[in-house]
Amino acid sequence: MARLQALLSFLVTAALIQAAILPTVPRSNNDDDDDDTPLPLIIWHGLGDNYAADGIAQVVQLAEETNPGTLVYVIRLSEDPNADRSATFFGNVTTQLEKVCADLAAHPILSTAPAVDALGFSQGGQFLRGYIERCNFPPVRSLVTFGSQHNGISEFQSCAATDWLCRGAEGLLRYNTWSSFVQSRLVPAQYFRDPLQYEQYLESSNFLADINNERILKNKTYKENLEKLERFVMYLFEDDVTVIPKESGWFSEVNGTEVTPLRERDLYKGDWIGLKALDEKGALRFLTTPGGHMSISNKLLQRVFKDYYGPYGRSFADQEEEIIVPWQEEL
Numbered sequence: 001m002a003r004l005q006a007l008l009s010f011l012v013t014a015a016l017i018q019a020a021i022l023p024t025v026p027r028s029n030n031d032d033d034d035d036d037t038p039l040p041l042i043i044w045h046g047l048g049d050n051y052a053a054d055g056i057a058q059v060v061q062l063a064e065e066t067n068p069g070t071l072v073y074v075i076r077l078s079e080d081p082n083a084d085r086s087a088t089f090f091g092n093v094t095t096q097l098e099k100v101c102a103d104l105a106a107h108p109i110l111s112t113a114p115a116v117d118a119l120g121f122s123q124g125g126q127f128l129r130g131y132i133e134r135c136n137f138p139p140v141r142s143l144v145t146f147g148s149q150h151n152g153i154s155e156f157q158s159c160a161a162t163d164w165l166c167r168g169a170e171g172l173l174r175y176n177t178w179s180s181f182v183q184s185r186l187v188p189a190q191y192f193r194d195p196l197q198y199e200q201y202l203e204s205s206n207f208l209a210d211i212n213n214e215r216i217l218k219n220k221t222y223k224e225n226l227e228k229l230e231r232f233v234m235y236l237f238e239d240d241v242t243v244i245p246k247e248s249g250w251f252s253e254v255n256g257t258e259v260t261p262l263r264e265r266d267l268y269k270g271d272w273i274g275l276k277a278l279d280e281k282g283a284l285r286f287l288t289t290p291g292g293h294m295s296i297s298n299k300l301l302q303r304v305f306k307d308y309y310g311p312y313g314r315s316f317a318d319q320e321e322e323i324i325v326p327w328q329e330e331l
Contacts, residue, residue, distance in 0.1 A: 036311045038067040039117050039141060040110050044075045044100075046122030046147075046294065047188065048166060050085040051076035059119075062298060066305040071109055075100055075124070088123070089169040093190045093207040097127065101135035115141040117309040122147050122243070122294060125234075126191060130211045132229070133222035133273065142231040142308040147240055147293050151248040152193025152201075152208050178204040195255040213272035227274030231308050231316060233285040242293035250286050251275065262286075 041063055045056055051074040060072045077087040077096055087096065104110050118140045120128040125148025132140050156173045172186045178197075182189045183206040190207035202209055209215060213222055226232075240246035245254035251267065253260040262268050268276050278284050289300060308316070 044124030227277040
């Protein structure tokens with residue numbers, strides 16, 4: 001009996017010593033590659049909209065129905081819808097981006113996901129690109145933008161007669177676009193880019209000149225972050241008269257009637273923000289859709305949700321040939 005007790009004592013002691021020496025390997029409850037749960041989707045709405053608008057709610061519902069189990073988070077700059085709408089016109093985009101970066105990084109689910117997908121409407125598209133370049137935590141896998149102003153605007157959109165918020169912003173933009181006062185307070189001014197005022201733009205732009213890495217000193221982090229995308233899809237509206245020039249949605253340079261496609265620009269040739277690297281690995285998609293600005297059918301949205309979003313580790317190869325539209329196509 002004494003020998004048995006001694007043997008048991010020895011075995012227990014040996015087990016404890018082994019546990020103390022060897023590292024503990026946590027057991028995973030799931031394998032990301034085999035998990036069919038869709039990645040979370042973040043949405044950034046456009047100018048004059050708000051995160052709680054009915055149209056945005058319909059997009060959220062469609063995303064959840066198309067890829068069941070999708071957690072959809074609509075970016076907001078205030079929990080008050082009216083204040084969130086106001087922030088699309090007035091505010092410092094740099095400060096706004098810092099808030100969004102902090103909100104997403106602190107979100108209990110988004111911050112623990114292996115990646116997220118992103119959908120940007122109008123100006124929300126270039127703001128999401130700014131998020132990727134400057135923060136990218138949680139990292140974005142697929143970015144899809146609709147009618148965005150990636151190369152800026154040369155004219156401010158027309159306002160409804162009774163939209164005093166919009167008309168106030170328009171008045172400021174026309175007053176002194178390049179002043180520090182306007183550049184730090186009027187959102188559309190911060191992606192205003194007139195080729196005829198290019199030197200003023202480079203010197204004073206608070207947002208676009210920076211995230212497009214157009215200044216002499218380049219930010220390598222912007223390039224490194226953006227070229228990690230698996231897909232960057234840019235939709236341009238064929239009959240868009242709101243975004244001027246509409247070709248901005250494809251990073252084209254428009255000077256009067258002369259249009260310079262992305263691949264012919266220094267932005268691409270020098271790979272200032274990683275677009276060339278994305279193109280070379282087949283990640284860029286330049287697509288068109290009929291209609292005016294933000295004329296998006298449910299059918300098109302469903303296709304986007306199916307083709308570019310979904311589970312982590314999914315393959316995009318099964319739908320590449322069917323939907324690609326040559327980005328050089330003239331509109």
